[in-house]
Amino acid sequence: MIEWQILSIKYDSEGEKTMIKCIASDMDGTLLNAYQKITEENKAAILKAQAQGVEFVVATGRSYQEAMFVLEEAGLKCPVISVNGAEVRNVDGEVVVANPIAKALAKEAATLLREQGIYFEVYTNKGTFTDNEDKGITAIIDIFSSANPEAPMEMIVEGAKERFKQGLVHVVDNYESLFDDDEHQIYKFLAFSMDAEKQTAGRRALEGIAGLAISSSGFLNIEVTSEDAQKGVALERFVRERGIEMSETMAIGDNENDLSMLNRAGRAVAMGNASFEIQMECDVVTATNDESGVAQAILEVL
Known part of the structure; x- marks a missing residue:
């Protein structure tokens, strides 16, 4: 019941x-x-x-x-x-x-995440982008497993891979073009690290940047948006x-x-x-x- x-x-x-x-x-x-x-x-x-x-x-x-x-x-x-x-x-x-996140703030947050050695995806008005497909799959596995802790891992992994199979995430060599052109508005960073201490340090550093909202949707991720978003x-x-x-x-x-x-x-x-x-x-x-x-x-x- x-x-x-x-x-x-x-x-x-x-x-x-x-x-x-x-x-x-x-x-x-x-x-x-x-x-x-x-x-x-x-x-x-x-x-x-x-x-x-x-x-x-x-x-x-x-x-x-x-x-x-x-x-x-x-x-x-x-x-x-x-x-x-x-x-x-x-x-x-x-x-x-x-x-969107102001471009200057987006670049500042991206630089901080790189310095902390934390992987991140970029969500934009033109879609979602990753520079590392394997890490992108791992990041979504974290979200799915956090929301469904009793679900079989094989099913969670397949669901994470489906994002790429359906073309919902685009793989790029780097994010610089997203930050530099006017066509892409930066909506969110989905950052992920399997190192809990590194994740905590990264979150604390991001919280020090005025104008950003910091939250989470999984055990080991950080979601970064504009404070208005x-x-x-x-x-x-x-x-x-x-x-x-x-x-x-x-x-x-x-x-x-x-x-x-x-x-x-x-x-x-x-x-x-x-x-x-x-x-x-x-x-x-x-x-x-x-x-x-x-x-x-x-x-x-x-």
């Missing part, structure tokens, strides 16, 4: 239960199961919410292309807050907001433009890079597979991602 716990229910000043008008969900470890799929239960709950006029938006650290690969496979259409809020697209795929900041703007209050918004997530939206939402839902620290920051703990916890959280408020 699936066990989940309602920790609290939000009420307005008159004691009435707040109506949820927008639902924002993370992807890895949240909307997606260990097979990197959206379950039929999750899909049905999303469609039910949309049919009742509730706005559903994905808020993910993935690029738009990687997010859409899964959404299209499931037959779902919705707005997407991608790359932790660096880019927001409407339901038709049009970019409505972009929050955070899920919570992007979500708050998204709902405000639709005449919705954050008090009328539910956010669902499982990791550190979800905290900025979980802390702002009127109803914050942690996945059952989230760490104890994340669960303690939320109002509700639902089932795990393999138990369609997103569906349970949605149906609870409809």
Whole structure:
């Protein structure tokens, strides 16, 4: 039997239960199961919410292309807050907001990561780039295994390799052209090191650069974006433009890079597979991602 716990229910000043008008969900470890799929239960709950006029938006650290690969496979259409809020697209795929890292800050962060000996990928408005495919696969294995610790490693490795098979990540000799031309906007660095001490040192150094937001989506990674490119900041703007209050918004997530939206939402839902620290920051703990916890959280408020 699936066990989940309602920790609290939000009420307005008159004691009435707040109506949820927008639902924002993370992807890895949240909307997606260990097979990197959206379950039929999750899909049905999303469609039910949309049919009742509730706005559903994905808020993910993935690029738009990687997010859409899964959404299209499931037959779902919705707005997407991608790359932790660096880019927001409407339901038709049009970019409505972009929050890139200033080129000077991007070069400074890249130099720091190189000096620390930390591998990193570059997410841009033109796609995701790596200068080392093997390390790129290892970095995504870290994200997938962090979100799905009980999943077979063979399945996780195959899922990580799928990014390259589907052309979702581009291999380049170096990143200099991305930093120097005007066509590429730098959205995010996904940095990774199997050396925990090196990773910690790198994170501390990055946190010293003003104008950057530092978070994580795995055991051994660092996500670097503009301070304006955070899920919570992007979500708050998204709902405000639709005449919705954050008090009328539910956010669902499982990791550190979800905290900025979980802390702002009127109803914050942690996945059952989230760490104890994340669960303690939320109002509700639902089932795990393999138990369609997103569906349970949605149906609870409809």
